[in-house]
Amino acid sequence: MKDKQPIIKAINISKSFGVTKALSKVNFDFHKGEIFSIVGANGAGKSTFIKILCGYYADYEGEIYIDGKLTKFQSPRDAYEAGIQVVHQSIEQGIVQNMSVAENLALEMIVSPEAPFIYEKKKIIQRAKEIARKMDLEYLDMEQNIQDITQSQKQMIIIARALARKPKLLILDEPTSSISDREASMLFETLYRLRDEGVSILFISHYLAEIKKISNRVGVIRDGKFGGLLYQPLEISQIVKKMVGNLQSVLERSYDKKNTKKLVLELKNLVIDGSSEPINMKIYSGEIIGLIGLIGAGKTELAETLFGIRNSISGEIKLNGKSVNFKNIHQAIKQGIHMVPENRTVNAIIPEESIKNNITLPFLNFFSKYGVLLEKNEIKASKKMIHEMGIKCEGYNALIESLSGGNQQKVVVARWLLMKHNIVILDEPFQGVDIKSRRDMSQYLMENTKESSVLMISSDIDELIDVTDRIMVMNKGRILSDERTSQIDRDKLLSLITQEG
Amino acid sequence: MEKFVAFAIKYGFLIVMAGSFLGFGLLEPSFWSWSNMFSILLGVTIVGILALGVTFTLIVDGFDLSIGSTAAICVMISSYVMVVLNLNYIYAILLSVLLGVTIGLVNGLLIVKAKIPDLLATLGMMFLIQGLQLIPSAGMSIGTGMMLANGSEAKGEFAQQFLFLGQGRLFNLIPIPVIVFAILAIIIYFILQYTKWGRILYAIGGNEKAVKLAGVSVERYKIAAYVLSGTISSIAGVLLAARIGRGDVTSGGGLLLDAVAAALIGYAVLGVKKPNALGSVVGVIFIGMLLNGLTMLSLPYYTQDFIKGVVLVAALIFTFGLSKSEI
Amino acid sequence: MEKFVAFAIKYGFLIVMAGSFLGFGLLEPSFWSWSNMFSILLGVTIVGILALGVTFTLIVDGFDLSIGSTAAICVMISSYVMVVLNLNYIYAILLSVLLGVTIGLVNGLLIVKAKIPDLLATLGMMFLIQGLQLIPSAGMSIGTGMMLANGSEAKGEFAQQFLFLGQGRLFNLIPIPVIVFAILAIIIYFILQYTKWGRILYAIGGNEKAVKLAGVSVERYKIAAYVLSGTISSIAGVLLAARIGRGDVTSGGGLLLDAVAAALIGYAVLGVKKPNALGSVVGVIFIGMLLNGLTMLSLPYYTQDFIKGVVLVAALIFTFGLSKSEI
Amino acid sequence: AKGLKGAPPPFNGSRTIRVALIRQMTEGEFMQTYRAGAQIQANLLGIKLIVFGKSMDNQAEANFVYEAINMKVDGIIIDHGLSETMMKPAADAIKAGIPVVAFDVDLKNPKIPQISQDDELLGMLALKQMVKDFHGKANVGYVSIAGILPLDKRDKSWQKIKKEYPGIKEIVKTGTLESPIASKNADQVKAVLLAHPEINAFFAPYDELGKGVVQALREAEKQDKVKVYTADISTQDIREMIKPDSPWAATAATNPASIGAVSVRAIALKIAGIKIPHKILIPPMLFTAKELRRLKIKNMKQLRKKFPKFNSVNLLNYPWIPVDKKGLF
Numbered sequence A: 001m002k003d004k005q006p007i008i009k010a011i012n013i014s015k016s017f018g019v020t021k022a023l024s025k026v027n028f029d030f031h032k033g034e035i036f037s038i039v040g041a042n043g044a045g046k047s048t049f050i051k052i053l054c055g056y057y058a059d060y061e062g063e064i065y066i067d068g069k070l071t072k073f074q075s076p077r078d079a080y081e082a083g084i085q086v087v088h089q090s091i092e093q094g095i096v097q098n099m100s101v102a103e104n105l106a107l108e109m110i111v112s113p114e115a116p117f118i119y120e121k122k123k124i125i126q127r128a129k130e131i132a133r134k135m136d137l138e139y140l141d142m143e144q145n146i147q148d149i150t151q152s153q154k155q156m157i158i159i160a161r162a163l164a165r166k167p168k169l170l171i172l173d174e175p176t177s178s179i180s181d182r183e184a185s186m187l188f189e190t191l192y193r194l195r196d197e198g199v200s201i202l203f204i205s206h207y208l209a210e211i212k213k214i215s216n217r218v219g220v221i222r223d224g225k226f227g228g229l230l231y232q233p234l235e236i237s238q239i240v241k242k243m244v245g246n247l248q249s250v251l252e253r254s255y256d257k258k259n260t261k262k263l264v265l266e267l268k269n270l271v272i273d274g275s276s277e278p279i280n281m282k283i284y285s286g287e288i289i290g291l292i293g294l295i296g297a298g299k300t301e302l303a304e305t306l307f308g309i310r311n312s313i314s315g316e317i318k319l320n321g322k323s324v325n326f327k328n329i330h331q332a333i334k335q336g337i338h339m340v341p342e343n344r345t346v347n348a349i350i351p352e353e354s355i356k357n358n359i360t361l362p363f364l365n366f367f368s369k370y371g372v373l374l375e376k377n378e379i380k381a382s383k384k385m386i387h388e389m390g391i392k393c394e395g396y397n398a399l400i401e402s403l404s405g406g407n408q409q410k411v412v413v414a415r416w417l418l419m420k421h422n423i424v425i426l427d428e429p430f431q432g433v434d435i436k437s438r439r440d441m442s443q444y445l446m447e448n449t450k451e452s453s454v455l456m457i458s459s460d461i462d463e464l465i466d467v468t469d470r471i472m473v474m475n476k477g478r479i480l481s482d483e484r485t486s487q488i489d490r491d492k493l494l495s496l497i498t499q500e501g
Numbered sequence B, C: 001m002e003k004f005v006a007f008a009i010k011y012g013f014l015i016v017m018a019g020s021f022l023g024f025g026l027l028e029p030s031f032w033s034w035s036n037m038f039s040i041l042l043g044v045t046i047v048g049i050l051a052l053g054v055t056f057t058l059i060v061d062g063f064d065l066s067i068g069s070t071a072a073i074c075v076m077i078s079s080y081v082m083v084v085l086n087l088n089y090i091y092a093i094l095l096s097v098l099l100g101v102t103i104g105l106v107n108g109l110l111i112v113k114a115k116i117p118d119l120l121a122t123l124g125m126m127f128l129i130q131g132l133q134l135i136p137s138a139g140m141s142i143g144t145g146m147m148l149a150n151g152s153e154a155k156g157e158f159a160q161q162f163l164f165l166g167q168g169r170l171f172n173l174i175p176i177p178v179i180v181f182a183i184l185a186i187i188i189y190f191i192l193q194y195t196k197w198g199r200i201l202y203a204i205g206g207n208e209k210a211v212k213l214a215g216v217s218v219e220r221y222k223i224a225a226y227v228l229s230g231t232i233s234s235i236a237g238v239l240l241a242a243r244i245g246r247g248d249v250t251s252g253g254g255l256l257l258d259a260v261a262a263a264l265i266g267y268a269v270l271g272v273k274k275p276n277a278l279g280s281v282v283g284v285i286f287i288g289m290l291l292n293g294l295t296m297l298s299l300p301y302y303t304q305d306f307i308k309g310v311v312l313v314a315a316l317i318f319t320f321g322l323s324k325s326e327i
Numbered sequence D: 001a002k003g004l005k006g007a008p009p010p011f012n013g014s015r016t017i018r019v020a021l022i023r024q025m026t027e028g029e030f031m032q033t034y035r036a037g038a039q040i041q042a043n044l045l046g047i048k049l050i051v052f053g054k055s056m057d058n059q060a061e062a063n064f065v066y067e068a069i070n071m072k073v074d075g076i077i078i079d080h081g082l083s084e085t086m087m088k089p090a091a092d093a094i095k096a097g098i099p100v101v102a103f104d105v106d107l108k109n110p111k112i113p114q115i116s117q118d119d120e121l122l123g124m125l126a127l128k129q130m131v132k133d134f135h136g137k138a139n140v141g142y143v144s145i146a147g148i149l150p151l152d153k154r155d156k157s158w159q160k161i162k163k164e165y166p167g168i169k170e171i172v173k174t175g176t177l178e179s180p181i182a183s184k185n186a187d188q189v190k191a192v193l194l195a196h197p198e199i200n201a202f203f204a205p206y207d208e209l210g211k212g213v214v215q216a217l218r219e220a221e222k223q224d225k226v227k228v229y230t231a232d233i234s235t236q237d238i239r240e241m242i243k244p245d246s247p248w249a250a251t252a253a254t255n256p257a258s259i260g261a262v263s264v265r266a267i268a269l270k271i272a273g274i275k276i277p278h279k280i281l282i283p284p285m286l287f288t289a290k291e292l293r294r295l296k297i298k299n300m301k302q303l304r305k306k307f308p309k310f311n312s313v314n315l316l317n318y319p320w321i322p323v324d325k326k327g328l329f
Ligand SMILES: Nc1ncnc2c1ncn2[C@@H]1O[C@H](COP(=O)(O)OP(=O)(O)OP(=O)(O)O)[C@@H](O)[C@H]1O
Pocket: A017, A020, A021, A022, A040, A041, A042, A043, A044, A045, A046, A047, A048, A049, A089, A402, A403, A404, A405, A406, A407, A432, A434, C326
């Protein structure tokens, strides 16, 4: 299947941001008709490597050969011309807000130098429909604004757009972190097809199971340096070892569960919106509960209701045996309900602020006297969280923007674990987080969930199986099952998650 | 109900406008005469052209505070070329437009290359130009017969052809500046609405990074937006010079805020909530009509600003306040 | 090299400022006199206070175009209360501040509740106030002895205590307005830098939604920012009235742009690239110093704007242009 | 409309007469008083005065003329403006059969009577007083702005005086129109005073500028060492001038209210078809602080009483034209 001559060869690629050395002397080559995966911890330099390859950063060191010819891209356009297509990690970087769905799909027809001068809506929509078909997106209303569709739909649009260009090299930076398993399998089918047609594919993901399943070869980046190559047959443990070294194999809870059973949160016939069925749920202290379901199952809606963002229609929420009814987030926080929202860039991060300021944001009342901030206390608290959660950074004063995605996520989680709480809700806490950081966070949760409890929302089974005590399945707004993790049958769970009707 | 609200948002502004049009005409029949229509249009051309210019920069999510002063310096340059240097009016026009292009280019480079925030860069530019325009004539207005530094009198004159640009009429009815304004408005409307350039400019305003990653040379487009803004402002300046027939140092005064007001009101027209050429034109005509009508009804001048403000705020509440939006 | 650039970005502006300070003093020793220092400060107080106000709205990623006109209407109201209504000066102050609070509140509500974009809402407000201020006196300036509508003459006078606010001096040296300015600046600096309110305001400017999801009532903070802006502007208005001792209808003119310029220059001070109280104060003093020094060197007034612009743009290129950043 | 006794048509009550007052500037005490005078005279004549004005927008001013033509007004008064800009619109109004009179703007049209205050003389009166007070030797700070027509005319007198009296030296020139005008000019003048302590007189041919100078002198505590000469007068100005320690020595002025009234009388006569002279010059008067103090004049009302010639300009008066008796002019 492999040609002898790689179609793209990257030699000794280095790149720094100010004092941070993001990449140093990294070598990879990509062959026709293979799926090559790059793995590495958060902040290892994967996205940076890709941005160099696609012409976004023109000021790198090293050489890139395409079909044996030394090439230097000055802009993303040059990479396009050379047949390189990229789906970037951040969805926000892939869609254009002011445009319709059709325009986003057929963006190329608008922006390329060959694009016709006159903008013809009909042609754009026609072309958009063709592109949409590739990823089963015909059902979308082509004329609606891109802002009105869901994250996963946006991601699918970006992928469809990249495929439409018939690339030589297709680069996907964590494409699966915001789409469902079903959509992911559809994506993989498409990738296999492209591979067989001779396209070279560069794939990045933190889901090692995916990596194992689809890759022909795996390249590792470790701390910005070349970390080795792995060939089929792949073993997850082997990948992990190359990536981050030895990991503790099993997570352990460091306390005795038996004597902490106190009912913390109880939902009684809670109806969230007009069309959904009542939800019943009990969460005890010391428990880590998983809530799993497809995209759009209503998990976030439930979380938002518990956190005071939405109003329920009927039913009751009881906290420590007392019925509560939050009118806003502030009240929920006061009652000890904390929530890490999904999509940290949009919902959680204050980009121009330090790690410390990001961590203490919701609890400034606690960290101030008569309104004046007690910075010493803030520093102490954030140093402690940075240390305990293993946040990789230059210090509590570093800007959160300068952290890698996984570490940013840790900061956001740290924000809500900082203060005593009854229950913390984590909505997709591991999106884009590397395996080691996941372990770190999970370990931290397991060690520190004693009087309180955790509700962890995810669409990834394995993620939850590792950490939780119990897993509930949500399907179209209903809780279909609620079982101890130790007794779970993975296949049965999967079918419950995806079952129709 | 939803439908009604949507309708109101889309057409509310135009309905208010039509209402005022009717009202003024009923109260003062001469308001409806053709010649008065063109008077209104003539009154708004300069500000209207500037509003079209600033629309470009608003679209790429920028801002150009230097438009008014660019127009003003072009008034001075045109006059200087004709009156002091005694050159042909063609040079006056060419030099003005060249200057407008240059100012726009410098703005664009400051913003794109030196990465100075738009408000800051164009504010600096505004001060700079405001100062610069005074220097050739040592702060004096430029008119035929003015004293020059060497003690002689300026001999040059405003060419008749040049003055025609500002004061002439087609068919003895339609003022030339109105024709220029209309042509510019149509071209710009067309570019923004129906060409890929327009789309890309809007896209840059939506998400600059995404557009850059899609392989567009965003920098070039942003610079182009400022160059267009500068160029269009210089055209406004030439027309203004031709209208007042003198290099008057005070001519830049209220232009900036009026133009910005018109462009911002344009957001409300048809409820698009985005900068757009049609909106800017309608916005500027609306203000002009209001002022004309109110003056005819001899409302004291000092109540006009107030009424203008009230109508503006009301239209805005109507457009923006009615449309529900999540945070 | 890197270190040098970082140093230049951080201190470049202050170095330029210190350089000008030295230069002016060397060329004209009386520039360095205490009385001249205070006269520079006195000259910038009004604009400086307004710049502090607009800083609040800039921090929450908003904008307040109505600050200048708020100050102007407070000048008129103070004068009206004392001269026409012949009431105690305390009422003049109270009413002005109350008006400032109200204007800020309306701005805040328009922006937060009616969801009108900040520029648009405050522009509308600006026109509205500009109009409103003319109405009580039918467009006339208000001064003792002015003709009233009923044909009699206005009998009231500016109270001596009121005038003291604008014209008095402490120890026969430090002008009272400078003291007010300094106190306000220190309080605002402290609030923004060292309290949770400041922290939250900055956070809102960074990511409003995230702050909302952290349980903060973002709406209330944003409204508060506009109320503060309005209130501070009204204080500037009271001081201005006390300085000019008359209800001058033209007093609002250049205030807005100068204040915005100062606040924006403030981004460059210490290279923070964010709106900040210290920066706004330094910015305004810088402009004041420049104008004072240049006047002393008897540069013709018409070159001053130009030099102001050049220095401003140069400082900006220095600060922003040097710092490399990805897009 | 009720007609006036003995008046020619259309002032005999045959119809409502509408006159457009088209202005270049609306702000400032001079402009406001002018307007008040025009309004009172218009009311007395039963004229409906429609005021068009936007501060310092020359092209708008030209456009207002066309708007007035569209409204078919009976007459137009053009109050200030640039000749180059206003010539054509004014000629177009004449062509449309509407009579026009102009105040302080030369429309270069034999059919348009020109009313003007004698700006050169205005400047000259104040300067002559300065020459007298200083016996022909003074170090003068000149506060003015080029490019403003009346100020340019007053500048001519200043140039003449400098030539005529070599002892009168211009040490420095400043001036700004940035608002608030008085405070901004005060800031400038203070800087100038420090740099040029030798200055002992100021010529500021516009009272707003003069107020700035006076404020600066007070703040620099030099009010007893320097004298100020200006143009224009108002109650505010008088109150400042009569203070015992005021540096404000003299000001030359016309009464803007009477100019307003004269303008309206002129257009009324044109409408009635009565011939009036082409050039109507309103002479200025000089007021020194000493004299004001001596006559115990505290405001404009008293000034008008004490100087009847200043109060009521006896121009274009006809028996059928009522004149204000309340003492505004
Ligand atoms: N624009 C930037 N400015 C400064 N530092 C940056 C920038 N972009 C990335 N870095 C730094 O470069 C390093 C590599 O980042 P990169 O985004 O390539 O990591 P990654 O491997 O893609 O991580 P993740 O798995 O979290 O996406 C990190 O230390 C990051 O903090």
